[in-house]
Every structure is written in C-alpha cells, then in structure tokens.
Amino acid sequence: DQQVKQNSPxxxxxxxxxxxxxxxxxxSMFDYFLWYKKxxxxxxxxxxxxxxxxxxxxxGRFTVFLNKSAKHLSLHIVPSQPGDSxxxxxxxxxxxxxxxxxxxxxxxxxxxxx
Amino acid sequence: KAGVTQTPRYLIKTRGQQVTLSCSPISxxxxxxxxxxxxxxxxxxxxxxxxxxxxxxxxxPGRFSGRQFSNSRSExxxxxxxxxxxxxxxxxxxxxxxxxTEAFFGQGTRLTVV
Numbered sequence: 001d002q003q004v005k006q007n008s009p010x011x012x013x014x015x016x017x018x019x020x021x022x023x024x025x026x027x028s029m030f031d032y033f034l035w036y037k038k039x040x041x042x043x044x045x046x047x048x049x050x051x052x053x054x055x056x057x058x059x060g061r062f063t064v065f066l067n068k069s070a071k072h073l074s075l076h077i078v079p080s081q082p083g084d085s086x087x088x089x090x091x092x093x094x095x096x097x098x099x100x101x102x103x104x105x106x107x108x109x110x111x112x113x114x
Numbered sequence: 115k116a117g118v119t120q121t122p123r124y125l126i127k128t129r130g131q132q133v134t135l136s137c138s139p140i141s142x143x144x145x146x147x148x149x150x151x152x153x154x155x156x157x158x159x160x161x162x163x164x165x166x167x168x169x170x171x172x173x174x175p176g177r178f179s180g181r182q183f184s185n186s187r188s189e190x191x192x193x194x195x196x197x198x199x200x201x202x203x204x205x206x207x208x209x210x211x212x213x214x215t216e217a218f219f220g221q222g223t224r225l226t227v228v
Contacts, residue, residue: 034216043118043204043219044157089157101147101159101170102206102217 139207
C-alpha cells in the first residue's frame with residue numbers, strides 16, 4: 001500500500017508559468033516532508049522541506065504548501081525554467097526521525113516547454 | 115566539501131552471484147541510508163545505519179544486508195542475485211538522527227543482473 005502518492009506521472013508546463021506538483025500521503029505519523037529533484041543518471045537532489053508544524057515554506061522560486069487535514073502537500077515553482085525539467089519526488093519521514101527512512105512517492109516527470 | 119560517493123557506478127552480475135556496493139558519506143555525516151530505485155516501485159528504503167548500528171530496515175529479504183564502519187563509510191551486500199535485483203541503488207547520508215535532517219544522495223550504483 002503506497003503511503004506517499006504522486007498521482008501525476010508527468011506534467012508539462014510552459015516556460016515562465018507556474019508548475020504545481022502534488023503529493024498525498026496516508027500515514028498520519030508522517031511529520032516531515034521533503035521534495036527531491038532527479039536528473040537521469042544522477043541521485044536525487046534535495047530541494048525544499050517542510051515540518052508539520054508549518055503550512056508553508058519558501059525558498060527562492062520554490063514554495064511547498066502543506067495541508068495536514070487533507071494529508072496533501074504541493075510544490076510550486078515560479079517561474080518555471082527549462083532547467084527545472086526533471087523528475088520530482090515527494091518524500092515523508094515519521095516521528096522516528098531519520099531512523100525510519102524516507103518514504104518516497106513514485107515521482108512526477110516535469111517537462112518545461114519553451 | 116565532497117558529496118556522497120558511491121562505487122562502482124555500474125555493475126553487471128550473473129544470477130546467483132553476490133555483490134558489494136560501497137558508499138562514502140559526506141564528511142561529518144554519521145547516518146547512512148540505502149535505497150533501491152526501480153521503474154515499477156520507485157525509491158524504496160532498504161536500511162539505515164548510524165554509528166555502525168543498523169537502526170531500521172525496510173521490507174526486503176535477508177539477501178540484502180549492510181554494514182557501517184567506524185569512519186561512517188557503508189557497504190551494502192546482496193547475495194544470491196536475482197534478475198529482479200536489477201536497479202539503481204542509492205546511498206544517502208545525513209548529519210544525525212534528528213528529525214528533519216535532510217538526506218543527501220550519491221549518484222547511485224546501477225546494478226544489472228543477467
């Protein structure tokens with residue numbers, strides 16, 4: 001049973017527009033969420049994170065929103081740039097800290113079109 | 115500072131053989147986690163080591179094992195390889211077990227079992 005779901009396998013967005021990537025989770029013990037970006041043949045690169053005590057975290061063009069009651073988070077990229085084309089993974093961590101590992105979604109392939 | 119280093123980058127093995135993968139974490143990081151990435155299952159947590167102790171293990175058979183050395187370097191071993199073990203194996207390091215500590219990934223080892 002998938003505890004972290006990214007229901008859109010791919011997303012195409014025009015350059016300069018907003019990209020919104022969505023993630024849903026089922027485990028209410030998750031209280032820390034992360035987004036990773038992955039290029040082919042490379043390991044995931046950490047982008048941004050959010051703790052469950054917050055509902056928004058912003059870092060430059062990237063903003064993550066968390067809706068705990070809906071068990072939903074989203075990553076907004078504004079404005080989208082060609083270099084943003086990659087696979088984006090949502091990940092969650094439980095109250096055990098790093099010990100219980102990260103649970104990942106299956107990823108969303110973001111394609112930025114010129 | 116140097117990132118997470120995984121060796122080798124690529125490996126081809128035959129069914130029934132065993133394989134050892136190596137991971138050198140970022141200097142000062144004491145936690146090392148291993149993940150398996152396959153097209154169908156996405157990124158799945160294998161196990162996590164902290165100060166030479168395995169703290170948690172994902173849902174993988176006993177053929178998958180690991181260890182961590184006093185310098186925090188870690189190895190992962192897979193015995194009696196099966197075709198389904200073909201995957202990208204990723205190692206991630208983080209500072210400690212504290213909640214919210216981001217994990218930094220290496221480039222991975224691409225294992226092909228023939």
